[in-house]
Amino acid sequence: MEMISQNKSFGGWHKQYTHRSDVLNCDMRFAVYLPPQASAETPVPVLYWLSGLTCTDENFMQKAGAQRIAAELGMAIVAPDTSPRGDDVADDPAYDMGKGAGFYLNATQPPWSSHYRMYDYVVEELPALIEATFPVTQQRAIAGHSMGGHGALLIALRNPQRYSSVSAFSPITNPMNCPWGQKAFTAYLGNDRLQWAQYDASGLMAAAEHKLPALVDQGMADNFLQEQLKPEMLEQAAQLSGYPLQLRRHDGYDHSYYFIASFIEEHLRFHAEHLF
Numbered sequence: 001m002e003m004i005s006q007n008k009s010f011g012g013w014h015k016q017y018t019h020r021s022d023v024l025n026c027d028m029r030f031a032v033y034l035p036p037q038a039s040a041e042t043p044v045p046v047l048y049w050l051s052g053l054t055c056t057d058e059n060f061m062q063k064a065g066a067q068r069i070a071a072e073l074g075m076a077i078v079a080p081d082t083s084p085r086g087d088d089v090a091d092d093p094a095y096d097m098g099k100g101a102g103f104y105l106n107a108t109q110p111p112w113s114s115h116y117r118m119y120d121y122v123v124e125e126l127p128a129l130i131e132a133t134f135p136v137t138q139q140r141a142i143a144g145h146s147m148g149g150h151g152a153l154l155i156a157l158r159n160p161q162r163y164s165s166v167s168a169f170s171p172i173t174n175p176m177n178c179p180w181g182q183k184a185f186t187a188y189l190g191n192d193r194l195q196w197a198q199y200d201a202s203g204l205m206a207a208a209e210h211k212l213p214a215l216v217d218q219g220m221a222d223n224f225l226q227e228q229l230k231p232e233m234l235e236q237a238a239q240l241s242g243y244p245l246q247l248r249r250h251d252g253y254d255h256s257y258y259f260i261a262s263f264i265e266e267h268l269r270f271h272a273e274h275l276f
């Protein structure tokens with residue numbers, strides 16, 4: 001693992017690293033924010049942030065303004081990339097397929113299956129590396145935006161024992177029934193809808209038994225709201241299983257990081273309630 005940048009921020013440190021990923025079979029980059037409290041004597045819990053289509057580890061760290069509150073709360077934040085990277089990794093010219101669009105699943109179909117295993121990377125490999133390297137505890141929360149909101153929800157729903165809480169901004173809630181999800185699932189998973197269902201947040205929430213605190217914020221001026229995101233599907237799923245979902249709608253907010261920056265403090269404080 002190699003550190004490629006570091007910046008002091010609110011008394012803590014924002015750092016970027018590259019490392020070899022055995023799961024993804026390529027070199028990867030991630031970012032970590034370590035608050036001032038983090039030390040071998042006082043390890044801190046970690047919030048994993050999953051970004052959306054076209055993003056890298058940088059979008060959240062540079063635009064969300066999360067570092068001030070993370071420093072106050074004593075919470076580390078880890079932001080992975082959104083797909084495998086490198087010259088030998090399959091890609092597609094469209095922004096919603098291939099690099100930058102890993103959808104946090106394990107692809108089963110060629111040419112994607114040789115690298116696209118973001119589910120295993122985020123659930124297993126990256127936390128193991130983070131916990132072996134930095135002064136952090138095994139207390140974890142997970143959050144994300146759009147495609148990353150979908151990733152955070154499905155990963156928390158499938159691994160409730162690994163996280164204390166989950167939150168999302170503008171998540172894709174029902175990828176089996178929206179154009180972004182159907183395109184990605186067909187390419188990465190083939191036509192078997194039983195495989196698709198393993199990665200559908202609404203289906204997973206409707207059937208959930210072990211329930212985590214869950215917060216979702218959705219802007220009502222979001223261009224993707226009706227065709228791609230469909231928060232009402234997650235709401236219906238939560239009603240079916242009695243899931244403790246807090247879904248908030250905000251007039252006038254769009255899909256951008258201006259929306260995320262407006263409410264990220266509330267998400268960090270929500271996670272802190274359950275992490276500490």
Ligand SMILES: N[C@@H](CCC(=O)N[C@@H](CSC=O)C(=O)NCC(=O)O)C(=O)O
Pocket residue numbers: 051052053054055059063095145146147148255256257
């Ligand atoms: N057509 C756009 C689409 C890309 C986009 O809007 N990406 C969002 C996430 S959308 C769902 O996952 C994003 O977070 N963009 C990065 C940012 O910093 O705002 C395009 O190609 O630009």
